[in-house]
Amino acid sequence: MRSxxxxxxxxxxxxxxxxxxxxxxAEIFLKHNDDADCYRITLYGSLAATGKGHLTDVAVExxxxxxxxxxxxxxxPKTFLPFHPNAMTFExxxxxxxxxxxxxxxxxxxxxxxEIEPKYLAEMTSDVYDLSTIDDIMAxxxxxxxxxxxxxxxxxxxxxxxxxGEVWETMKASIVxxxxxxxxxxxxxxxxxxxxxxxxxxxSYVPSLQxxxxxxxxxxxxxxxxxxxxxxxxxxxxxxxxxxxxVLYQVQQKHKFSDARIIRALATAGLFGNVVKTNAxxxxxxxxxxxxxxxxxxxxxxxxxxxxxxxxxxxxxxxxMGLEHHLGMTCDPVCGLVQIPCxxxxxxxAVRAMGSSLFSALTDGRHSVSFDKxxxxxxxxxxxxxxxxxxxxxxxxxxxx
Numbered sequence: 134m135r136s137x138x139x140x141x142x143x144x145x146x147x148x149x150x151x152x153x154x155x156x157x158x159a160e161i162f163l164k165h166n167d168d169a170d171c172y173r174i175t176l177y178g179s180l181a182a183t184g185k186g187h188l189t190d191v192a193v194e195x196x197x198x199x200x201x202x203x204x205x206x207x208x209x210p211k212t213f214l215p216f217h218p219n220a221m222t223f224e225x226x227x228x229x230x231x232x233x234x235x236x237x238x239x240x241x242x243x244x245x246x247x248e249i250e251p252k253y254l255a256e257m258t259s260d261v262y263d264l265s266t267i268d269d270i271m272a273x274x275x276x277x278x279x280x281x282x283x284x285x286x287x288x289x290x291x292x293x294x295x296x297x298g299e300v301w302e303t304m305k306a307s308i309v310x311x312x313x314x315x316x317x318x319x320x321x322x323x324x325x326x327x328x329x330x331x332x333x334x335x336x337s338y339v340p341s342l343q344x345x346x347x348x349x350x351x352x353x354x355x356x357x358x359x360x361x362x363x364x365x366x367x368x369x370x371x372x373x374x375x376x377x378x379x380v381l382y383q384v385q386q387k388h389k390f391s392d393a394r395i396i397r398a399l400a401t402a403g404l405f406g407n408v409v410k411t412n413a414x415x416x417x418x419x420x421x422x423x424x425x426x427x428x429x430x431x432x433x434x435x436x437x438x439x440x441x442x443x444x445x446x447x448x449x450x451x452x453x454m455g456l457e458h459h460l461g462m463t464c465d466p467v468c469g470l471v472q473i474p475c476x477x478x479x480x481x482x483a484v485r486a487m488g489s490s491l492f493s494a495l496t497d498g499r500h501s502v503s504f505d506k507x508x509x510x511x512x513x514x515x516x517x518x519x520x521x522x523x524x525x526x527x528x529x530x531x532x533x534x
Contacts, residue, residue, distance in 0.1 A: 134260060134261070134262035134264075134265045134407050134408070134411045135259070135260060135261065135262075135407070135411075136261050136289060136290075136293070137285065137289065137293060137296075137297070137400065137403035137404070137407060138293070138296055139243065139244075139245055139407075139410075140243060140367070140368070140369050140403045140406045140407050140410065141296075141297070141300045141366050141367060141368060141399070141403060142243065142244045142366065142367040143299065143300065143303050143364065143365075143366050144244065144364065144365070144367070145362055145363065145364055145365075146358065146359030146360060146361070146362050146363060146365050146371045146374070146471065147187055147188065147359050147360050147361075147362055147371055147372075147470070147471040148187040148188075148189075148370075148371050148372060148471055149242065149243050149244040149367045149370040149371040149372070150180075150219050150240045150241070150242050150243070150244070150370065150371075150416055150417070150418060150524075151180060151183060151184055151187030151188075151189045151219070151240070152187055152188055152189060152192050152371065153240075153244035153367070153371065154219070154240025154241075154242075154244050154245065154246055155176075155180070155189050155192055155193050155221060155240055156192045156193065156195075156196060157244065157246060158193075158221060158223065158238045158240065158246055159174070159192075159193045159196035159197065159204075159223070160196055161238075161246075161253050161254075162223040162225075162236055162238075162253070163196060163197060163200055163202070165234075165253055166223075166225040166233075166234050167200065169202070169225035169226055169227065169233060169234070170226055170227055170228045171202065171203040171204065171205070171226050171230075172197055172202060172203070172204040172205070172223065172224065172225055172226065173204070173205045173207065173223075173224040173226060173232075174193055174204060174205070174206050174207070174221060174222070174223050174224070175206075175207040175208075175209055175221065175222045175224075176189060176190075176206065176207065176208055176209065176220075176221050177209045177210075177212045177213060177214050177218075177219075177220040177221065177222075178209075178210065178212065178213040178214065178217075178218040178219065178220055178418070178520075178525075179210075179218040179219055179418035179520075179523065179524045179525050180218070180219040180220060180221055180240060180418070181208040181209050181210040181212075182210040182469065182524070182525040182526055182527070183466060183469030183524055183525065183526045184208065184469075185469060186320065186466070186468055186469025186470040186471075186526070187469060187470075187471065188362070190206045193206065194206065210525070213520070214237070214239075216239055216247070216249055217239040217240075217241055217247070217416070217418070217419060218416075218418040218419060218520065218523065218524070218525075219239055219240040219241065219242075219416065219418045219419075220237060220238075220239050221237070221238055221239075221240070222235060222236070222237045223235060223236045223237075223238070236248070236252055236253060237249070238253075238254075240416075241414070241416050241419070242369070242370055242410070242414060242415040242416030242417070242418075242419065242424065242425075243367045243369045243370050243410065243415050243416075244367055244370075244371075245410075261288050261289055261290075262288045262407070263288070264284075265408065265411050265412065266408060266412065266505045267405065267408055267449055267452075267503070267504045267505050268503060268504075268505050270284055270404065270408075271445055271446070271449060274445050275445065280397075280401070280439070280445060281400070281401040281404050281435070281439065281445060281448060282397040282398070282400040282401045282404075282439070284404065285400040285401070285403070285404055286400070293400070294396060297396045297399050297400060297403075298392070298396055300366050300399060301381075301392060301395055301396055301399060303364065303365070303366050304355070304365075304366050304368075304377065304378035304381070304382070305378070305382060306364075307354070307355045307358045307359075307363065307364065307365050307366070307374075307378060308351050308354045308355055308378055308379070308382055309354075310354075310358055310363060311326075311328050311351075311353070311354025311355055311356075311357050311358045311363075312328055312329055312332050312350065312351075312354045313329070314326060314328075314329070314357070314358075314361075315329050318357060318360050318361055318472060319360075319361055319362070320360075320468065320470045320472065321468055321470075322467065322468060322470060322472055322473060324360075324472050324473065324476075326353075326357045327353050327357070327476075328350050328351075328353035328354035328357055329350075329354075331346060331349050331350035331353055332346075332347065332350035332351075332354075334346065335347045335349065335350055344383065344387065345484050345487075347383055347386075348379050348380065348383045348480075348483050348484055348487065349379075349480040349483070349484065350379075351375070351378065351379035351382050351383055351483070352375040352376060352378075352379035352479045352480040352482075352483040353375065353476060353477075353479070353480050354375070354379075355374055355375035355378050355379060355479070356374065356375035356471075356475065356476040356479040356480070357476060359371050359372070359374050359375070359471060360470070360471050360472050360475075360476060366378070368402075368406070368429060368432065369406040369409070369410060369415045369425070369428050369429060369432065370415055370416075370417070370425045370429075371471065372417060372422075372425050372426075372471050372475050373425040373426045373428070373429035373478075373479060373482070374429075374479070375476075375479030375480070375483065376426070376429035376430060376432070376433050376479050376482045376483045376486060377399075377402060377429060377432055377433050377436065379479070379480070379483040380433040380436065380437055380483050380486050380487060381395055381398060381399070381433070381436060381437075384437060384440060388440075390440055394440060395440075397439070398436035398437070398439050398440050399436065401435050401436055401439050401448065402432035402433065402435050402436040403432070404435075405428075405431055405432050405435050405452045405504070406428055406429075406431075406432045408504070408505070408508065409424070409428045409431070409456070409508055409511070410428075412505070412508050412509070412512070413508045413509070413511050413512035413515070414512065414515060415428050417464035417523060417524040418464070418523050418524040418525075419515060419523065420511060420512060420514070420515020420516070420518070420523070421461070421462055421463045421464045421514075421515050421518050421522055421523050421524075422459075422462040422463060422464040422465075422475075422478065423456075423459045423460055423461060423462040423511055423514065423515065424511065424515060425464070426459055426462060426478045426479070426482045427455070427456045427459030427460070427462060427482075427511065428456060429479075429482060430455035430456065430458075430459060430482040430483075430485055430486045430489070431452040431453070431455035431456035431486075431504070432452070432455070433455065433482075433483065433486035434451040434452050434454065434455035434486040434489040434490050434493075435448045435449070435451055435452040435455070437451070437486060437487060437490040438450075438451035438452075438489075438490040438493055438494060441490065441494060443490070443493065443494055443498075444498050445498075446497070446498025446499065447493045447494060447496065447497075447498040448493075449498070449503070449504050450493040450496065450498050450499075450500050451489045451490045451492070451493035451494075452489075452504050453500065453502060453503065453504040453507055454489040454492060454493065455482075455485065455486055455489045456504065456507050456508070456511060457502065457507045458485065458489075459482070460507070460510060460511055460514055461514055461518075462478075463518065463522035463523070463528070463529045464522065464523050464524040464529075465522060465526070465528055465529025465530045465531045465532075466524065466526055466531060467526070467530055467531050467534045468526065468531070468534065469526040469531075473530065473534075474530055
């Protein structure tokens with residue numbers, strides 16, 4: 134498995150797969166082909182179907198524009214390349230319009246890229262974890278008396294803790310900005326922000342309701358920041374970026390957990406997200422929203438359970454429930470925007486993560502279905518879903534607007 138730095142990416146919204154990934158791909162291609170006269174980029178499948186709403190063309194064109202180059206975008210929403218629904222082909226052209234070089238890349242979720250034939254990405258990535266299933270990681274931890282975060286420490290470079298510290302500061306900043314902003318979100322839906330009003334109302338409620346209400350507000354704040362193109366952290370994607378920050382910020386504010394403990398919780402959560410990304414997918418275009426919101430819920434469930442003293446078995450159980458109870462969730466963004474139903478799903482998944490953690494804490498951690506089994510089921514479920522329910526904005530809620 135790769136470093137947790139690839140699960141937690143700091144960048145601009147609204148979409149890790151449709152904005153961050155293509156932006157990175159454009160930068161890579163331009164770096165290796167900066168002497169071309171002009172460029173042509175063809176977007177395929179889901180990347181083309183909802184690219185306008187996700188500002189894919191704006192993000193890609195800006196990279197070439199900064200270099201003083203011209204780029205043409207072609208849209209092929211009905212053409213799906215075999216490897217992944219989010220495909221894009223970059224072509225470098227000479228003065229006569231002839232192709233002198235080309236590269237096909239796939240934006241596989243969370244801002245990550247893949248290629249079928251090794252060309253530009255091979256030297257950029259390497260595995261840092263020998264183990265890639267939670268069962269194997271748990272066995273290793275039990276044998277050595279370790280927690281999940283200590284396994285992260287064993288595998289990653291020392292700078293991971295400074296990086297996770299930056300991740301946490303960015304998450305908190307996105308909450309603060311989101312609570313302070315009230316204008317309408319960009320896009321044809323003219324959706325009003327809700328976070329600020331939720332926060333004010335929640336703080337007027339009795340304590341038993343206040344906790345949930347404030348968590349809702351924090352999640353909405355981050356998800357709304359993402360929808361407006363603000364700086365957020367993929368956890369594991371842009372579309373699900375509000376779940377982790379809202380849960381961790383709420384428990385830190387209420388229970389006074391130190392930043393050091395929060396960062397260790399981020400490490401554990403990232404480990405679970407990494408396993409899903411490695412063995413299934415965190416891409417809504419590939420497996421539906423279960424891969425985004427479901428994984429985010431699992432990550433947050435694991436993090437909170439660890440903070441409250443859960444054993445590694447209880448942490449695993451909490452994560453398993455967070456993912457299992459999102460199985461089959463479709464990705465059906467209205468008008469291709471990361472707004473409806475995405476923003477509300479962040480808020481609801483945050484509270485569900487708290488519930489999963491509590492449920493597990495009331496047990497001894499033993500249960501029938503392992504996290505790894507649910508990951509396998511999620512992958513198969515996602516492949517069985519028709520493409521209209523996987524980020525093409527053609528089915529589900531998207532088809533009723």
